Amino acid sequence: MSTFDNPFDPNRRLHAGGCSCGQHVSEAEHQAAQLQVQSAIESEQKRYEGVVASAVMRAIFPQDVARRAFLKSVGAATAAAALSQFFPLKTATEAFAQGGPLEKKDLKVGFIPITCATPIIMAAPMGFYAKNGLNVEVIKTAGWAVIRDKTINKEYDAAHMLSPMPLAITMGAGSNPIPYTMPAVENINGQAITLSIKHKDKRNPKDWKGFKFAVPFDYSMHNYLLRYYLAEHGIDPDTDVQIRAVPPPEMVANLRADNIDGFLGPDPMNQRAVFDGAGFIHILTKDIWEGHPCCAFAASKEFVTTMPNTYGALLKSIIEATAYAHKAENRKEIAAAIAPANYLNQPPIVLEQILTGTFADGLGNIVQQPNRVDFDPFPWQSFAVWIMTQMKRWGQIKGDIDYAGIAAQVYLATDAAKLMKEAGLTPPAATTKSFSVMGKTFDPAKPEDYLASFKIRKAS
Amino acid sequence: MTSSLRFRAAVVSIVLFAAFLGIWHLATRPTAATTTMSPEYAKLMGLTATQGKSAMPGPSDVGAKLWEHLRQPFYDNGPNDKGLGIQLGYSIARVGLGYLLAVIVAIPLGFLIGMSPLISRAIDPFIQILKPISPLAWMPLALYTIKDSSISAIFVIFICSVWPMLLNTAFGVAAVRKEWINVARTLEVGTVRRAFTVILPAAAPTILTGMRISIGIAWLVIVAAEMLVGGTGIGYFVWNEWNNLSITNVIIAILMIGIVGMLLDQILARFTRMVTFPE
Numbered sequence: 001m002s003t004f005d006n007p008f009d010p011n012r013r014l015h016a017g018g019c020s021c022g023q024h025v026s027e028a029e030h031q032a033a034q035l036q037v038q039s040a041i042e043s044e045q046k047r048y049e050g051v052v053a054s055a056v057m058r059a060i061f062p063q064d065v066a067r068r069a070f071l072k073s074v075g076a077a078t079a080a081a082a083l084s085q086f087f088p089l090k091t092a093t094e095a096f097a098q099g100g101p102l103e104k105k106d107l108k109v110g111f112i113p114i115t116c117a118t119p120i121i122m123a124a125p126m127g128f129y130a131k132n133g134l135n136v137e138v139i140k141t142a143g144w145a146v147i148r149d150k151t152i153n154k155e156y157d158a159a160h161m162l163s164p165m166p167l168a169i170t171m172g173a174g175s176n177p178i179p180y181t182m183p184a185v186e187n188i189n190g191q192a193i194t195l196s197i198k199h200k201d202k203r204n205p206k207d208w209k210g211f212k213f214a215v216p217f218d219y220s221m222h223n224y225l226l227r228y229y230l231a232e233h234g235i236d237p238d239t240d241v242q243i244r245a246v247p248p249p250e251m252v253a254n255l256r257a258d259n260i261d262g263f264l265g266p267d268p269m270n271q272r273a274v275f276d277g278a279g280f281i282h283i284l285t286k287d288i289w290e291g292h293p294c295c296a297f298a299a300s301k302e303f304v305t306t307m308p309n310t311y312g313a314l315l316k317s318i319i320e321a322t323a324y325a326h327k328a329e330n331r332k333e334i335a336a337a338i339a340p341a342n343y344l345n346q347p348p349i350v351l352e353q354i355l356t357g358t359f360a361d362g363l364g365n366i367v368q369q370p371n372r373v374d375f376d377p378f379p380w381q382s383f384a385v386w387i388m389t390q391m392k393r394w395g396q397i398k399g400d401i402d403y404a405g406i407a408a409q410v411y412l413a414t415d416a417a418k419l420m421k422e423a424g425l426t427p428p429a430a431t432t433k434s435f436s437v438m439g440k441t442f443d444p445a446k447p448e449d450y451l452a453s454f455k456i457r458k459a460s
Numbered sequence: 461m462t463s464s465l466r467f468r469a470a471v472v473s474i475v476l477f478a479a480f481l482g483i484w485h486l487a488t489r490p491t492a493a494t495t496t497m498s499p500e501y502a503k504l505m506g507l508t509a510t511q512g513k514s515a516m517p518g519p520s521d522v523g524a525k526l527w528e529h530l531r532q533p534f535y536d537n538g539p540n541d542k543g544l545g546i547q548l549g550y551s552i553a554r555v556g557l558g559y560l561l562a563v564i565v566a567i568p569l570g571f572l573i574g575m576s577p578l579i580s581r582a583i584d585p586f587i588q589i590l591k592p593i594s595p596l597a598w599m600p601l602a603l604y605t606i607k608d609s610s611i612s613a614i615f616v617i618f619i620c621s622v623w624p625m626l627l628n629t630a631f632g633v634a635a636v637r638k639e640w641i642n643v644a645r646t647l648e649v650g651t652v653r654r655a656f657t658v659i660l661p662a663a664a665p666t667i668l669t670g671m672r673i674s675i676g677i678a679w680l681v682i683v684a685a686e687m688l689v690g691g692t693g694i695g696y697f698v699w700n701e702w703n704n705l706s707i708t709n710v711i712i713a714i715l716m717i718g719i720v721g722m723l724l725d726q727i728l729a730r731f732t733r734m735v736t737f738p739e
Contacts (some may be wrong), residue, residue, distance in 0.1 A: 031729030094618075113703055137538075137539050138539070138540075139539055139540065139691065140539075140540040141688065142687065142688060142696075142699055143688075146603075146609075146688065146689060149600075149603050149604065151606065152608060153603070153607040153609075154607075155607075155608065155609060249702055249703040249704075250702075252705060252706065257513065270706065272515035273508040274505070274509075275504075275509065276504055276506050276507050276508045276509060276515065276705070277506070278504065340541065341540070341541040341700070341704075342537050342538040342539070342540045342541035345541075345542065345700060345701075345703060345704040346539075346704060348507070349503075349504065353504055359504065360501055360505055362499075364497065364501060365501075366500060366501055366504065384691065417515065422524070436711060
């Protein structure tokens with residue numbers, strides 16, 4: 001379920017295929033039509049109320065089915081009224097929307113030049129930061145380790161990170177443990193496995209023994225998804241193939257130079273490999289796990305607690321930008337805004353193909369996948385739990401892990417829960433949802449069972 | 461005779477350069493498109509894929525792009541997109557600062573080592589170990605402890621350019637002819653005065669040779685350091701264009717790095733000639 005769906009709508013379909021009113025081919029089209037009507041009458045303020053109310057609604061009814069039953073029996077209007085009875089929605093919205101005076105106005109936010117950073121980047125040229133009274137410089141950074149160090153050094157106030165990084169930093173995997181938070185997911189989906197053009201007949205992963213793959217960073221969704229995909233096809237990612245950490249731009253050059261056979265990388269590099277005729281897109285990661293998180297917006301716990309108003313304004317800008325990027329009709333405009341040298345420094349046609357989802361696959365076909373990349377900020381804690389199961393699966397972390405505890409500490413889905421606590425309520429523990437990866441359902445309540453169910457894993 | 465030699469050398473240089481450009485041009489000519497594509501598909505693809513354009517730019521591509529950069533060396537389109545002139549300026553400023561720090565430390569210390577055999581022997585093992593460390597090995601350590609990327613870059617320049625200067629100064633000072641120092645002693649010249657009026661002029665050519673080696677190292681280091689920490693500077697420019705897979709801009713940056721490096725070296729070479737005297 002997307003954050004921008006309306007959780008107060010009892011008729012909303014919970015699964016893909018057709019739309020809830022029956023007049024559109026897909027739910028996405030239905031929403032687009034509805035949004036057009038809505039946006040005419042809806043002010044910005046209204047949308048915040050929506051976001052806050054949605055978060056609370058979700059926190060109280062983490063199970064889709066239960067929420068639906070409740071809404072069916074009492075009606076959406078009554079539900080909203082009932083909710084505001086015991087949760088100060090208005091106050092929460094105001095606190096979220098206005099905040100107090102900003103502690104700091106000039107901020108530096110680091111990013112890696114990939115399309116995953118779209119909301120963080122576009123918020124600068126398209127004025128989302130400025131609207132919230134912030135003067136944000138978005139700074140292009142050379143690599144994930146540098147972005148980690150510069151954020152730890154406080155050169156950056158907040159940064160674009162890979163969604164496993166705040167977990168790794170908090171747990172002290174690959175660096176000293178520093179409490180880190182991830183208040184928003186940047187993008188969902190949006191990666192792909194790209195193979196060298198010479199392998200265009202080897203589409204079955206079982207033939208990939210001995211291949212050399214690249215991923216951008218050890219603590220990345222790219223690494224976990226590639227390993228997962230290979231292992232599901234019976235290839236042991238530690239012994240049958242080689243997986244190297246390679247900075248994204250070097251992936252394309254190495255692919256062309258025949259140094260690697262393929263990579264699971266961020267865009268624009270997949271599309272760039274196609275554009276330059278060096279590779280083809282084997283599979284989009286959305287076909288491995290529909291709706292998987294990828295990059296994230298991260299800040300240190302210290303920043304969140306010492307500058308709550310600035311943090312609020314920054315998070316608000318990011319969520320606004322994410323909401324804007326979520327709409328398919330804005331994607332072309334966004335591609336044009338982030339293409340210049342100051343931001344992604346890529347040919348606009350490449351970015352357009354990625355963001356609109358109408359793209360050349362490198363084998364002569366034009367593919368249409370409107371949700372090739374999508375933008376949805378809600379940091380489901382079950383995402384964090386899944387990531388930790390994979391970290392443990394591949395030996396990055398060892399021993400007993402407090403999955404739920406770390407997830408709650410880092411993935412600030414609890415912003416809503418925190419507000420509830422302040423109002424004297426006991427927030428429900430679940431800010432999680434179940435999902436399936438390559439047809440295998442993940443139950444966030446039983447991470448160890450899930451972990452034990454994998455045949456291929458690093459012996460520990 | 462010399463002028464004719466110079467003239468002939470210039471001619472050979474030009475011929476070599478023209479041959480180089482010619483081979484480069486021939487090697488990067490586009491091949492004909494190999495596959496047939498539908499026009500809609502071709503619109504989504506780059507020139508390399510559709511027209512068989514070489515992935516390496518030819519000399520004319522580089523020339524055109526260079527002209528574009530030279531016409532507008534100082535534009536500023538926000539924190540991540542600045543003109544080539546501004547980027548070079550940042551790098552030169554960083555090198556200047558790190559190098560100056562190295563001079564301040566290396567020359568007095570070099571004097572001390574050169575004048576005292578005891579200190580020379582005591583410090584020697586440290587110098588020998590620290591001297592061969594690559595700049596990039598220092599970088600993570602610097603970032604971690606200094607906690608500021610631009611100061612880290614300056615520190616790395618300092619640490620890498622200090623050793624040749626230190627060793628050359630020590631060697632130059634130790635190798636000053638004993639007769640001259642004895643003469644100074646006989647005339648009852650004090651230690652400080654002796655250092656400035658006798659040893660310094662005698663050791664100056666060696667010291668400046670060390671400084672000349674150091675500036676070359678500093679300029680090598682800055683590109684690597686800026687590629688790693690990013691932000692500004694010519695090294696960042698190379699990284700940024702590499703990120704865009706723009707080999708044309710990378711070649712232009714390499715050319716610029718070479719030219720600036722040569723100019724820095726020539727400036728110190730001129731100083732060396734000024735202080736050298738015939739014996």
